[in-house]
Amino acid sequence: MMAAAPLLEIEDLGLSYATEQGTLRAVDGVDLRLHRNEALAVLGESGCGKSSLAKTLLRTLPRNAYPPTGQLRLDGRDVLGLPEERFRREVRWVRIALVMQAAMNALNPVVRVGEQVAEPLRIHHRASRRQARQRAAEAFEEVGIPTDFLRRYPHELSGGMRQRAVLAMALVTEPDLVLLDEPTSALDVLTQASIMNVLKRIKHERGVSFVFITHDVATASELADRVALMYAGQVVEAASARAFFSEPAHPYSRLLMASVPRLYQEQPPSSIPGRPPSLLDPPAGCRFAERCPWAFERCSEPPPMIPCGERRQARCWLHHSPGGAR
Amino acid sequence: MTTPQPSASASRAARGEPVLCVEGLQTHFDLRQWGFVRVGSVRAVDGVDFTLDAGETVAVVGESGCGKSSLARTLLALHRPTDGAIRFDGTPLNGLSGSALKAYRGRVGYVQQDPYGALPPFMDIQRILAEPLIIHGVRGRAERARRIDAALEEVGLTPAADTRGKFPHQLSGGQQQRVVIARALLLRPAMIIADEPVSMLDASVRVEILELLRRVQREHHLALLYITHDLSTVRHYVDRAMVMYGGRIVEQAPVAELLARPGHPYTEALLSALGDPDADNAHRQREVPGGEPPSLIQPPSGCRFHPRCRHAMPGKCELEPPPPDFRPRPDHRIACWLHE
Ligand SMILES: Nc1ncnc2c1ncn2[C@@H]1O[C@H](COP(=O)(O)OP(=O)(O)OP(=O)(O)O)[C@@H](O)[C@H]1O
Ligand SMILES: Nc1ncnc2c1ncn2[C@@H]1O[C@H](COP(=O)(O)OP(=O)(O)OP(=O)(O)O)[C@@H](O)[C@H]1O
Ligand code: SF4
Numbered sequence A: 001m002m003a004a005a006p007l008l009e010i011e012d013l014g015l016s017y018a019t020e021q022g023t024l025r026a027v028d029g030v031d032l033r034l035h036r037n038e039a040l041a042v043l044g045e046s047g048c049g050k051s052s053l054a055k056t057l058l059r060t061l062p063r064n065a066y067p068p069t070g071q072l073r074l075d076g077r078d079v080l081g082l083p084e085e086r087f088r089r090e091v092r093w094v095r096i097a098l099v100m101q102a103a104m105n106a107l108n109p110v111v112r113v114g115e116q117v118a119e120p121l122r123i124h125h126r127a128s129r130r131q132a133r134q135r136a137a138e139a140f141e142e143v144g145i146p147t148d149f150l151r152r153y154p155h156e157l158s159g160g161m162r163q164r165a166v167l168a169m170a171l172v173t174e175p176d177l178v179l180l181d182e183p184t185s186a187l188d189v190l191t192q193a194s195i196m197n198v199l200k201r202i203k204h205e206r207g208v209s210f211v212f213i214t215h216d217v218a219t220a221s222e223l224a225d226r227v228a229l230m231y232a233g234q235v236v237e238a239a240s241a242r243a244f245f246s247e248p249a250h251p252y253s254r255l256l257m258a259s260v261p262r263l264y265q266e267q268p269p270s271s272i273p274g275r276p277p278s279l280l281d282p283p284a285g286c287r288f289a290e291r292c293p294w295a296f297e298r299c300s301e302p303p304p305m306i307p308c309g310e311r312r313q314a315r316c317w318l319h320h321s322p323g324g325a326r
Numbered sequence B: 001m002t003t004p005q006p007s008a009s010a011s012r013a014a015r016g017e018p019v020l021c022v023e024g025l026q027t028h029f030d031l032r033q034w035g036f037v038r039v040g041s042v043r044a045v046d047g048v049d050f051t052l053d054a055g056e057t058v059a060v061v062g063e064s065g066c067g068k069s070s071l072a073r074t075l076l077a078l079h080r081p082t083d084g085a086i087r088f089d090g091t092p093l094n095g096l097s098g099s100a101l102k103a104y105r106g107r108v109g110y111v112q113q114d115p116y117g118a119l120p121p122f123m124d125i126q127r128i129l130a131e132p133l134i135i136h137g138v139r140g141r142a143e144r145a146r147r148i149d150a151a152l153e154e155v156g157l158t159p160a161a162d163t164r165g166k167f168p169h170q171l172s173g174g175q176q177q178r179v180v181i182a183r184a185l186l187l188r189p190a191m192i193i194a195d196e197p198v199s200m201l202d203a204s205v206r207v208e209i210l211e212l213l214r215r216v217q218r219e220h221h222l223a224l225l226y227i228t229h230d231l232s233t234v235r236h237y238v239d240r241a242m243v244m245y246g247g248r249i250v251e252q253a254p255v256a257e258l259l260a261r262p263g264h265p266y267t268e269a270l271l272s273a274l275g276d277p278d279a280d281n282a283h284r285q286r287e288v289p290g291g292e293p294p295s296l297i298q299p300p301s302g303c304r305f306h307p308r309c310r311h312a313m314p315g316k317c318e319l320e321p322p323p324p325d326f327r328p329r330p331d332h333r334i335a336c337w338l339h340e
């Protein structure tokens, strides 16, 4: 598995927005690697750059975004430099599909959901109307919507059903990689759990890879093989889910894990004092230093991603040399 | 149940006088077509009984649309109940009007769902907080300013001078929620109703706000009704939890008891849908009941959970609604025939 070229390689990816207050660096030096049939959870609090990362990958950036910098490779081939026309023909929806944040509220209210789900096929695969309808029906079954719902309009569907429809739309072109931006955040727990069940099943049966964006640690653990935790535009820890959830390495990861309310734990959760820094003018050193109980002199320099285990890195000086920390 | 709360609630409870007493409460909304023809009703709250002691904290847990906000707003006298009774400190609410109603509203602090809609965007924080004081007759600019500053500092917005002159959009979501809580405390209420106070916030901010609510609740010995759809946030913040389904309370118990020994199949389902973070979660399917939440316009017959319940007993559950209070233990009430 390690031998083949990773499905997705992200290197030193950067993305900035032009704003009235100046340049806002939403994604700053992100490195990520995703293999086939892996699910990567991109975890982080509001405003840390998760959606910007997803939009950069799929080139659905708003107008005030500067061109992204860095490297982006799919199966070892560069995609960042691909001309828009080819990107549209070969990558977007064909290889990578995106379920945008709050997509279920963005369905076209006057078009039947079946047609909307079939649309990517008609556009990107030039499928005939009949083929497309057939595939849409299959996708509906796959995500657990009765096929007679194909003929309904979005407002006739519950929130959970609309989210499933949006998921069906992302799967209908059989992409290798599906980006999911907060796919369950607006739903209640039972609906959330059943949608996560669908994703688990699809991953298992179809071998699809997922980049799964969420701010919720427990939700991340429902699908992730790997976790990348973001803080203020940067990835601060990348690790296997097992390592991350049992023994977080970065101080922010540890505090975040301790802030999760748990059903079956005597100890109450504890909050993380302070706020993330502004992305207009981030601190020169470690971005978490101001809130970090373990911070020391070295932290006024920006830490690189430092290896601290197998396929595991943390952006923290504590991991610089063994024992040399406190 | 062990509440580390002293005399007041104990003696009140001993006298059999909870601060809030709700009996057979129903709030139905007319369902109209073309704006006027009544074609039915939404039974948002449909037979709710519970009590709340002074200084007691209770969570109302249930999925979207089960009637939690309608219950809250009825308790706040913002909706008129269709039937049933609410007594606050021994006084029936339905008799209240005019100044008595105003006085009641002053004694109940409200943290409404949707923090963004809660604060008027065109007023600065000083103005927003002065409003309830003016309405409730707190005269004297200096006295109002003093109370506003005290409230801001109490919710951790220190120094108050940094926040007073700002507009809501200049504050983070967590700071806005602190202002909403400050406003709820301003009139020194006896009870606070907090409707989903943290569901829009980030995980770490969530805990801050829950800690804040617990702290002010303890310091002022307030009764607190905490409404949430997320069972995982109740454990450390309330004494007791009530689970709501289809407009009714289906189970209530001390929170530790509820989590350890859920008695209603719906509570069980909620618990098995949730989990603490664990890498193994990714490799197992969760047990989720099929079907959709019940219609409140034409609710299922009998037990409202029966179409989704894996323990449903044909010939019984779909015919007769279970009474709300089978009691496996004195302080644990379950509305389910399995516990008959
Ligand atoms: N079009 C834009 N113009 C300017 N700034 C933007 C734009 N979109 C996002 N930002 C800023 O970029 C930063 C990252 O935003 P992004 O939406 O990527 O975060 P996120 O992690 O997805 O947050 P959330 O959890 O709230 O969805 C934030 O500071 C945000 O305010
Ligand atoms: N003023 C109203 N007029 C008519 N119907 C209403 C009104 N308020 C609420 N409802 C309906 O009553 C039902 C219960 O709504 P309510 O807001 O109480 O649920 P909730 O449990 O608070 O849900 P959520 O978790 O989404 O906030 C819903 O079907 C809703 O559409
Ligand atoms: S009363 Fe019957 S249908 Fe309702 S929850 Fe209990 S077993 Fe299930």
Ligand SMILES: [Mg+2]
Pocket (backbone or CB within 6 Å): A050, A051, A052, A101, A181
């Ligand atoms: Mg986002």
Ligand SMILES: [Mg+2]
Pocket (backbone or CB within 6 Å): B068, B069, B070, B113, B195
């Ligand atoms: Mg509500």
